[in-house]
Amino acid sequence: MANENNTSDSQVDVGRVLTDSMVRQIRDLFVRYPNRQAVTLPALHIVHEELRHVPLQAVVEIAELLELTPADVQDALSFYGFFKQDKPHGRTRVWVCRSISCALRGSEEIAQHLCDRLGMQPGETTADNSVTLEVAECLGACDFAPCFLAGSRLHRNMTRESADRLLDELTTDGDRDSV
C-alpha cells in the first residue's frame, strides 16, 4: 500500500497508507484554520480522492496529524455517507439524481434500468472496478433534469440511451450488454 514513488527514508513503515504527498497536502491546510480539527473534512477528502476510500489505518494516521483521537475522526467520517471505508469505490463514481425535479423527468426509471443492466444495487461496484453506481439527492442541476454526476462531470438531460452510452464509455469492456 505504501507510496511506490516514495524515496525519502523517513517513511519505511509499510503499514502506513498516507503518502508523503497526502501528508504534505494536509499539513499545508493547517494555516487556514485556528485549530487542526477543522482540517478533518479536507483531510478525508484528500485521502478519499486518492485511495477512493478511507481505511481505518488512514483514520488513525489523520488523527495523528491533526492531534485528535482516531475516534474523533471516525465520528466525523461516519456522519457523511459519502466516504467509503471497507473497500475502494470504482474508478468512476456515477451519481444518479433521484430528487423531485429529476424524478419527475424519469431519473428513477433510468436508475432502475442501469441497475438491471449491471445486475447490481445502488452503491455497488462493477466487477471490473470501473463504476460505482449510486443514487444521489438533488445535484443542484434541476434545470438539466434528469442529470448524473460522473466523477466531476455533470451529464445533463439523460435518457436511457445516453445513460447506456455513458456506461459503455466508463466500463472497460464495452460489450457488457451481452453479458
Place this chain on the structure above:
Amino acid sequence: MVIVTAFEPILLADIKKEASHTLRVYQQSAGYQTLKQALVEMTPEQVQEVVQSSGLRGRGGAGFPTGLKWTFLPKDHPGPVYFCLNADESEPGTFNNRILMEEDPHQVIEGTILSCYATGASTAYIYLRYEYPTSLERLQNAIDECYAAGLLGKNVLGTDFSLDMYLHRGAAAYICGEETGLIESLEGKRACPRIKPPFPAVEGVFRKPTVVNNVETAACVKHILARGADWFRSMGVPADPENPRDAGSYGPKLYCLSGHIERPGCYEAPLGITVDELINEFGGGVWKGRRAKAAIPGGISMGLLSADEFDCPLDFSGPGKYGCLGLGTAAVVVLDETVSMVDFLHNSCRFFAHESCGQCTPCREGTAWSLQMLNRIKQGQGRLQDLDLLLEIGDSIGIIPGTTICGLSDGAAWPIKNAIRKFRSEFEIYIQRTNPKGYQATEPVQALEIIGVH
C-alpha cells in the same frame, strides 16, 4: 404592477459573456470598483447601514434581514470574527447559487469581501457542497486571481483592511446547509445543528462571532453598494403597513424553475412575481401542452400549491398565505396532471428520512416512519388511517410546533401536510383502489425495511 418581461437582469447581467468567470472580464464591467470605493470612502458601519436600509433579506431560505443580522455581532469584540458563505445549496429544486458561482464568481466574492468589511470579519470560509466541481474550480481560480491582484490577503487594495478567503468542501449532506450544521461541519465534526441561542453572531464557528450568509445574498450586497439602498427598495413588494412584522420583499430574485416545464432555468425578476407569471412568461408553460396539477413554491421544504393557487406571489409572505411554509429558496417545481401525489410525497419523505441528522427523536423517527408509511401505501398496502397518522407526524415535528432543534423537520412536515390536506381525495382513492381488501384495516401492519442509500 411590475412588467416582468421589461426587467433588466442585474445578478445575471453578465453570465452570458465569454469567460464571464474571469477577473479580466469582471473588471470590464467595473468589477471591484464598488469595493474600492467602499474601502476608501466608507466606514464598516456605513456599509452596514446601507445594507440595512436596503431591506435586503437573506436569500438562503429563512429570509432574515441581512443588515439586522449583522448588528447582532457583539460590539468591540476582540475578534476574530468569521464569515461563512453558505454555498451548500442542496434544497431540491434549487440551483441559482451554482449559476452565480460558475458564471460570475467574482460578483459573489466582491459581495463577500464587502460583507466581511462591514462585519469586521478577517477570515471568510466558503462552505461549498461537494457536488459542485465546476463551482469549486472557478471559485478557486477567482480567489487565486484576487490574491494576485491584492483584492484578498493583507491590506486589501492598500488599505488597513485584511481578509483571507478559503474554500471548504462539504461531503454530500443536506444538513450542512443549516447554518449551525455548517459550523459544526466546518469545525470537523458531525453536522448536527446546534441549539440556539447562542446564535452564530454571538458564538459561531470556533466559538467566535460568526456571520453566515447565502451566495445570492452576497451578490445582492455588491449591487446595493454599487447602486444604493433606494435603488434596491424600488423593486419588489413593500412591507405591509398593516403588519408590523412584515419586513417587505425588496430587490431582484433568482427564481429556479424545473420539473414539468417547457423551459427549465434560472430567471431573474423583482420579488413578487406570481407562480403563473414565472411558469408562463419565463418558462414557456407546462411541458407537452399539459395542464399543471401542483407546484412546489420554493424548494421541496416549502410544501405544495395546487394549480388553482398559482396566483400566489413569490415574495417572502406570499406562499405563507396559501398554506405553504414560505418562499424558501424561490425554487418552483411544476408537477403536471399525470403526477401521482403518492409518488410525490414518497419522494419527499424519502429525501427527509435520508437527510435528517438524527439527533432529535421527533425528526429522526417521524421522517423514517412517514417514509415507511409511504412505502407501504405505494406498494398497495395503505390504509385510510395512515393519512391521519401522517398528518399527526406533520403537525408535530419541527421548530414551529417546538419539538426539534432545526428547520429540516418543518421542511419534512410541510409537503406531508400540504399534499394530504390539498389532495386528500386522491390519496383515499389510491388506497382504496390498490388495497381493496385492507384499506379499512386498523390493526398494526408489519413495518417494511427502509431502503438505505449512499
